[in-house]
Amino acid sequence: MSGGTTLKSTEGGPAMLPADEQKRIRSLAAMARALGRSAPLFRHLEIAAEEARTAMGASSVSVSRLERGSLTVRTIVNVGDLGPDEQRWPEDETYALDKFANLSLVVEDLKIWTTSLDDPACEPSERRLLTELGKGSSVGAPVVVDGRLWGELYATRAVGEPSFGEDDLAYLEALVAILAGAVSRSLREESLEQLAYHDPLTGLMNRRALDEHAATAFHVAAGVSRVVTVVAVDINGLKQVNDSLGHEGGDRLIQSVARALTAGFDPLAGSLVSRVGGDEFTVLVSGHDPAQVVEVADRLCRHTWDLDADASLSCGAASVVVTADSTVVPSDLFAAADRAQYIAKRGRLTSTVLADDFRVPSTEPVD
Numbered sequence: 001m002s003g004g005t006t007l008k009s010t011e012g013g014p015a016m017l018p019a020d021e022q023k024r025i026r027s028l029a030a031m032a033r034a035l036g037r038s039a040p041l042f043r044h045l046e047i048a049a050e051e052a053r054t055a056m057g058a059s060s061v062s063v064s065r066l067e068r069g070s071l072t073v074r075t076i077v078n079v080g081d082l083g084p085d086e087q088r089w090p091e092d093e094t095y096a097l098d099k100f101a102n103l104s105l106v107v108e109d110l111k112i113w114t115t116s117l118d119d120p121a122c123e124p125s126e127r128r129l130l131t132e133l134g135k136g137s138s139v140g141a142p143v144v145v146d147g148r149l150w151g152e153l154y155a156t157r158a159v160g161e162p163s164f165g166e167d168d169l170a171y172l173e174a175l176v177a178i179l180a181g182a183v184s185r186s187l188r189e190e191s192l193e194q195l196a197y198h199d200p201l202t203g204l205m206n207r208r209a210l211d212e213h214a215a216t217a218f219h220v221a222a223g224v225s226r227v228v229t230v231v232a233v234d235i236n237g238l239k240q241v242n243d244s245l246g247h248e249g250g251d252r253l254i255q256s257v258a259r260a261l262t263a264g265f266d267p268l269a270g271s272l273v274s275r276v277g278g279d280e281f282t283v284l285v286s287g288h289d290p291a292q293v294v295e296v297a298d299r300l301c302r303h304t305w306d307l308d309a310d311a312s313l314s315c316g317a318a319s320v321v322v323t324a325d326s327t328v329v330p331s332d333l334f335a336a337a338d339r340a341q342y343i344a345k346r347g348r349l350t351s352t353v354l355a356d357d358f359r360v361p362s363t364e365p366v367d
Contacts, residue, residue, distance in 0.1 A: 024171045027055035028178065035182035042076060042089075044182040048153070049079045052175055056168050058155040059135055060086075063143070063179075064095070065151040068205070069213030069272030071097035071287035073152055081158070083133035097269070097287065100125045102140060108269055110149060112172060114139040116163040130156070137163040141172045145180045145187070148266065153179070199275040201251060202258035210274040210282055214330035217286045222324045228286050229293045229319040231352070232337035233261065233300070234345055235279040237311035253311055257281070260303060264296050282334065290319040290354070297352040301344075316340025318355035 031051045035044050049061040060080035064073040075093040078086045086093070102113045102123055115122045116137035117130055130138060136159035143151045153176055157164065197209035205213070217228050235257055242250040258275065265271040265283055272284040285293050297315040305311040318336035320328050336355040344353040 021167075024055045024167075027051050028171070028174055031175065032178050035178060039186070041183065041186035044179070044186055045077050046079065048175065048179040048182070049077055052153065052155060052172065053080045055171060055175075056155060056164070057157070057161070059158045059161070060133070060156045062086075062154045063151060064154065066149055066270065067094070067213070067216065069210075069270065069284040069286060070217050071270040072216075073097075076151075083135075086133070100129075102126050110142045110144060112139065112141040112169050114164045114169065117159070118163070135159065136161060139164040139168065139172065141169075141176045143176050143180055143183065145183045149269065150180070150183055202255055202275050204258050204262070204281075205272055205274040207274065207276045210272065210276065210284060211330065213272050214284055214333075217284065218322050218326070218330055220322055220324055224324070226286060226322045227288070227290065227319060228284070228322050228333065229288070229290045229317060230333045230337040231283040231285070231293060231297050231315055231317045232334070232341035233257075233281040233283065233297075234314045234341055235311060236314055236345065236348075237305075238279045241311055253305055254279070256305060257313065260300060264300050268292060268296065282337070290317070293317060293319070294352045294354060301350050301352060312350070314341055314345035314349065315352040316342065316344050316355065317352050 031048060034047050034051075045063045049063050052058065053061040058080065060078060060082055062075050062078045064075040066073050072094050075090050075095075078088055078090065078093075082088070100123070102115065102125075114137070115126055117127060118136070122130075126138065130136065133156060135156035138154065138156045140152050140154045142149055143153060153172065155164070155172070197205060197212075199206045214228075214230075217226065220226050235253065238250055238253060241253050245252075254275075258273070258281070261273045261281055261283065265273055265285065268285055268288050270286055271288075274282050274284070276282050283293075283297075294317055297317060301313050301315050303313070316337050317340060318333050320326070320333055322328070340353040340355040343349075344351075
């Protein structure tokens with residue numbers, strides 16, 4: 001039989017799938033087999049990028065990861081015909097959400113997008129990027145892992161090549177779904193070194209990870225500004241729950257609060273929820289209006305956990321606009337949020353206290 005997959009047509013005779021469709025089905029099957037094997041995460045991403053490039057006739061494909069605690073995606077791998085400044089395994093290739101409107105479609109709306117230089121509605125930032133890369137069109141798709149945005153797959157075609165169409169988007173949607181499963185498995189198999197950044201009870205980031213992400217959020221280029229907000233959260237009533245239900249009951253409360261915080265702040269893309277102490281959590285949010293952050297915190301403050309002894313949350317927040325010449329450092333923001341949280345706790349408030357000062361230690365010599 002000559003090449004082709006036969007199907008039964010509506011009239012009872014054989015029908016042949018188009019060659020391109022056959023190629024893409026085989027590509028997805030091959031990728032599912034390859035990504036089903038245990039391998040480092042970077043290898044899975046490379047396999048997916050190469051498969052996508054071949055099956056879609058793309059010039060280049062990149063896979064990037066959303067940096068938690070920021071509105072930035074960091075490119076992990078580039079394959080194919082790369083631009084002048086691109087590398088296969090880049091050390092520091094990042095893109096800010098507030099600079100690319102199409103990227104916000106991926107991060108905020110979880111939508112696949114496509115554009116080209118021939119499109120009059122092509123966003124200026126994307127037009128500049130395509131020009132820098134020497135490409136004519138592009139497409140981006142969100143990689144959603146375990147119900148949460150993990151990153152983006154980005155593909156380009158050369159100038160003069162057809163733009164990406166509906167068939168390409170359908171293939172890409174299936175591909176990123178397979179990739180997401182492999183990413184989820186790889187993340188569960190992370191090394192002990194990576195686990196050093198997570199709190200074992202809740203699975204949240206720990207203080208070490210928070211400090212590193214905060215340092216990244218405070219690092220901005222000249223001429224750039226970024227609003228960074230920190231929310232300090234404390235559980236009220238944990239001791240009473242421990243006394244009445246034992247430490248297992250207390251652990252369940254801590255885990256329940258962790259889930260509530262994660263679900264509450266997830267809609268603010270790039271937010272990072274961390275557990276920094278027994279009953280203490282810190283949330284780092286970059287690039288969002290502080291009023292949005294406080295609104296989420298207020299909803300959580302009004303929530304109560306009835307576990308024989310009532311438990312609730314006290315929240316304090318602090319916000320700053322970071323620039324290249326800012327004198328405020330992450331520890332100042334954490335301390336201001338902690339002070340505000342203490343006021344909320346002492347006053348038994350069911351709303352978030354927003355700090356209005358930083359009390360930055362003076363660098364002047366003391367007499």
